[in-house]
Amino acid sequence: MTELPSEFAFIDWIRSRVPTDPDVPIGIGDDAAMLRFGKTECLVTVDMLMDGVDFWLHETDAAAIGHKALAVSLSDIAAMAAKPLAAVIAVALPKAGGRQLAERIYTGIAALAAEFQVAIVGGDTNSWDGPLVISSTVLGTPTGKGPVRRRGAKPGDWIFVTGQLGGSILGKHLKFKPRVREAIALHEAVELHAMIDISDGLAADLHHILEESRVGARIRSADLPVSEDAHRFDDLRSPIEHALSDGEDFELLFTVAPDDGSHLCIFPPGGVPLTLIGEITSERTCVLVDKEGQSTPLPPLGWVHSLENESRPQSSG
Amino acid sequence: MTELPSEFAFIDWIRSRVPTDPDVPIGIGDDAAMLRFGKTECLVTVDMLMDGVDFWLHETDAAAIGHKALAVSLSDIAAMAAKPLAAVIAVALPKAGGRQLAERIYTGIAALAAEFQVAIVGGDTNSWDGPLVISSTVLGTPTGKGPVRRRGAKPGDWIFVTGQLGGSILGKHLKFKPRVREAIALHEAVELHAMIDISDGLAADLHHILEESRVGARIRSADLPVSEDAHRFDDLRSPIEHALSDGEDFELLFTVAPDDGSHLCIFPPGGVPLTLIGEITSERTCVLVDKEGQSTPLPPLGWVHSLENESRPQSSG
Numbered sequence: 090m091t092e093l094p095s096e097f098a099f100i101d102w103i104r105s106r107v108p109t110d111p112d113v114p115i116g117i118g119d120d121a122a123m124l125r126f127g128k129t130e131c132l133v134t135v136d137m138l139m140d141g142v143d144f145w146l147h148e149t150d151a152a153a154i155g156h157k158a159l160a161v162s163l164s165d166i167a168a169m170a171a172k173p174l175a176a177v178i179a180v181a182l183p184k185a186g187g188r189q190l191a192e193r194i195y196t197g198i199a200a201l202a203a204e205f206q207v208a209i210v211g212g213d214t215n216s217w218d219g220p221l222v223i224s225s226t227v228l229g230t231p232t233g234k235g236p237v238r239r240r241g242a243k244p245g246d247w248i249f250v251t252g253q254l255g256g257s258i259l260g261k262h263l264k265f266k267p268r269v270r271e272a273i274a275l276h277e278a279v280e281l282h283a284m285i286d287i288s289d290g291l292a293a294d295l296h297h298i299l300e301e302s303r304v305g306a307r308i309r310s311a312d313l314p315v316s317e318d319a320h321r322f323d324d325l326r327s328p329i330e331h332a333l334s335d336g337e338d339f340e341l342l343f344t345v346a347p348d349d350g351s352h353l354c355i356f357p358p359g360g361v362p363l364t365l366i367g368e369i370t371s372e373r374t375c376v377l378v379d380k381e382g383q384s385t386p387l388p389p390l391g392w393v394h395s396l397e398n399e400s401r402p403q404s405s406g
Numbered sequence: 407m408t409e410l411p412s413e414f415a416f417i418d419w420i421r422s423r424v425p426t427d428p429d430v431p432i433g434i435g436d437d438a439a440m441l442r443f444g445k446t447e448c449l450v451t452v453d454m455l456m457d458g459v460d461f462w463l464h465e466t467d468a469a470a471i472g473h474k475a476l477a478v479s480l481s482d483i484a485a486m487a488a489k490p491l492a493a494v495i496a497v498a499l500p501k502a503g504g505r506q507l508a509e510r511i512y513t514g515i516a517a518l519a520a521e522f523q524v525a526i527v528g529g530d531t532n533s534w535d536g537p538l539v540i541s542s543t544v545l546g547t548p549t550g551k552g553p554v555r556r557r558g559a560k561p562g563d564w565i566f567v568t569g570q571l572g573g574s575i576l577g578k579h580l581k582f583k584p585r586v587r588e589a590i591a592l593h594e595a596v597e598l599h600a601m602i603d604i605s606d607g608l609a610a611d612l613h614h615i616l617e618e619s620r621v622g623a624r625i626r627s628a629d630l631p632v633s634e635d636a637h638r639f640d641d642l643r644s645p646i647e648h649a650l651s652d653g654e655d656f657e658l659l660f661t662v663a664p665d666d667g668s669h670l671c672i673f674p675p676g677g678v679p680l681t682l683i684g685e686i687t688s689e690r691t692c693v694l695v696d697k698e699g700q701s702t703p704l705p706p707l708g709w710v711h712s713l714e715n716e717s718r719p720q721s722s723g
Contacts, residue, residue: 096531099508103526106516110525113492122527124492126547129446133527135543137496139534175430175441179454179541191416199423208427209420210439210450213541214413217456224496224530224541226452230443 118301119239120168120285121229132229132236134165140220144263146183151190153263154223155197161288162227163205163267164339168286169236170276173205173229173269179213181222194223205269234276237343242283242302244371247350249363252340254291255331256318262337272341274358279349287338290391294342296375305374308367308387333377334390344369435618436556437485437602438546449546449553451482457537461580463500468507470580471540472514478605479544480522480584481656485603486553487593490522490546490586496530498539511540522586551593554660559600559619561688564667566680569657571608572648573635579654589658591675596666604655607708611659613692622691625684625704650694651707661686 104117115123121134140146144154159176166173182190202209251268275281283302285294299306310329319331357363377387421434432440438451457463461471476493483490499507519526568585592598600619602611616623627646636648674680694704
C-alpha cells in the first residue's frame with residue numbers, strides 16, 4: 090500500500106460500522122466507553138503495552154512496567170472524571186523467567202491498584218516465544234455529575250492542563266500517577282466542558298477535543314508549563330516543541346467557561362497544579378500564539394498511530 | 407530455574423495476595439469475575455491470543471482469528487450461564503499490512519458480535535515489530551438466577567458435556583460457536599450446580615471443578631462423546647485420549663442433581679446436544695472407568711500452562 094492510514098482512520102472505519110445502541114451511551118472514540126447495565130452505568134477502557142514500543146524490558150524494572158500498564162488505563166478513566174473500580178490484566182510473557190517476571194509485574198500493578206482502591210478481579214496469563222505484552226482493562230463508574238467527554242468544548246472556554254509537559258520518555262512515562270483524584274476534584278468544583286488525558290501529545294490530544302467538539306483553539310506558547318525534562322534533549326526541537334508534541338505526559342487537558350476558569354485560577358481544587366494555556370475559538374483552526382503575538386498554525390503534532398509503520402515524527406516546526 | 411511452575415500456581419500466588427472485597431463477589435479463579443456496581447452485577451473476563459500459540463496467521467484467514475478472539479471470551483461468559491453485553495478489543499498488529507489485517511480481524515469480530523448482540527464499545531489499536539496479539543475483554547450480566555460457578559458440584563451429581571470432544575486443533579478452535587444460548591437454556595431448565603467451559607481439555611477442566619468444589623469424579627470412557635476429528639490423528643494417543651486431553655473444545659462441562667440429570671436426558675433444552683459422562687463422588691479422586699469396569703486414575707491431562715515453557719504434553723496413560 091502506498092498510503093499510511095493512521096489508527097484514527099481505522100477507528101473512524103470501525104465507528105462507521107458499529108450500530109448505535111441505546112445501552113451504549115458512549116462508544117468508540119472517547120477515552121473510555123460507557124455502558125448501561127439496567128439502571129447502572131459502567132465505564133470501560135483497554136490499553137495494550139508492548140515491549141520495545143511502550144517500555145524496554147531489558148532496561149526497566151518489571152514492577153514499573155506493571156505500574157504503567159495499569160496507570161495508562163486509570164488515566165483514561167480519569168479523563169472521563171470517573172472513579173476506577175476494577176481491572177483485569179492479560180499478559181503474554183516471554184518463556185525465560187516468566188514466573189519471576191509475572192510476579193514483579195504484578196507487584197507493580199498491585200501497589201498502584203491498592204493506592205487507587207482498584208480491585209484486580211481477573212486476568213489471563215500466557216507464555217510465548219515473543220516479547221512481553223500486557224493488556225489492562227479498567228472498569229469504572231461515573232460520579233453523580235456523569236462522565237466528561239471530549240466533545241463539549243465551547244467557543245470562549247478557557248483551556249487548562251494539569252502538571253508539566255514534555256520529556257516524559259526520560260522517566261515519567263513509567264512512574265506517573267494517573268490524575269484520578271484531580272479529575273474528580275475538578276469535576277466537583279466546576280463544570281468541565283471537555284476533557285482528555287495527554288497520551289499522544291498536547292497538540293494531538295487538543296485536536297481530538299477540537300474535532301469532537303467542532304471548535305478551534307488558540308494556545309499561547311509562553312504560557313505552556315514546560316517540564317524540566319523537556320529541556321534535557323540535545324535535538325533540533327525546542328523545549329516548547331517537546332511540551333507540545335511529546336506523548337505520554339498523562340496530564341489532563343480540559344476546557345471550562347471563563348467564570349469557572351477564573352475560579353480555578355484562584356482556587357485550584359485539592360492543590361492540583363493547573364495552567365491556563367489558551368482559549369477555545371469558534372473558528373475551526375488551531376493556532377499557536379508566540380510572545381510577540383504572532384500566530385502560526387498548530388498541527389496535531391505528537392504520536393502518529395500508523396497501522397503500517399508507527400513512528401514518532403520530528404516536529405514539523 | 408529448575409522447576410516449571412504452572413500458570414495455576416501463579417494464579418494461586420495472586421489469589422493469596424488479593425484482598426477480599428465485598429464489591430467483588432467472584433474474583434480471580436473462575437471463568438469470569440463478578441463485580442457489584444451499586445445494585446447491579448457485572449461479569450468480566452479477558453483472554454489474550456498470540457500468533458504461533460493460539461492461531462497461525464500465515465495459514466489462517468484473519469477474520470477467523472478475530473472470531474476466535476471474541477468467541478473464547480464469550481465462552482467464558484457462557485460458562486457462568488450469563489449473558490454477554492459488550493466487548494473491548496486490543497490488538498498489536500505486525501507493521502506490514504496492518505490496516506488490511508485490522509479490518510479483516512474486525513470483520514470476524516463484528517459478525518460474531520452481531521450474532522450474539524454484543525456491542526463492540528472500544529479498543530486499542532497498536533502496531534509493532536512483533537507478531538499479532540489480540541486481547542478480548544467481554545462484559546456480561548447474570549440472568550435472574552445468578553451466575554453458575556466452578557464450585558458447587560455435589561457428591562452424586564451427574565456430569566454432562568455439550569457437543570463432542572477432541573481434535574479441535576484440526577479446525578473447530580477457529581470456528582466454534584460459544585455455547586452462550588445453550589448455557590442460558592440449561593440454566594433456565596434445571597439447577598446447574600457447577601459449570602466450566604472446556605478450554606484446557608476435559609480432564610484438566612474437570613479437575614478445576616473438582617478442586618473448587620472439593621469433590622471427586624468418576625468418568626465412563628465408553629460414554630465420552632468423541633468427535634470425528636479425534637479419530638484423525640496418526641499419533642500414539644487414542645481418540646478417547648484426545649477427547650480427554652485436547653484443549654479448546656469450548657464445550658460446556660457441568661453437574662446437576664440426578665433428578666435434574668434425568669430430566670435433561672429426556673428433555674434437552676433447545677436441542678442442546680448433551681452427553682452424560684459420569685458422576686461426582688465424595689472421595690476426592692478422579693477416575694476413568696473403562697468398558698470392563700476397570701478404574702484408573704484420571705489426572706488433569708490437557709494444556710499445561712507453564713510460565714517457563716508452555717507445551718502440550720503427551721498423554722501419560
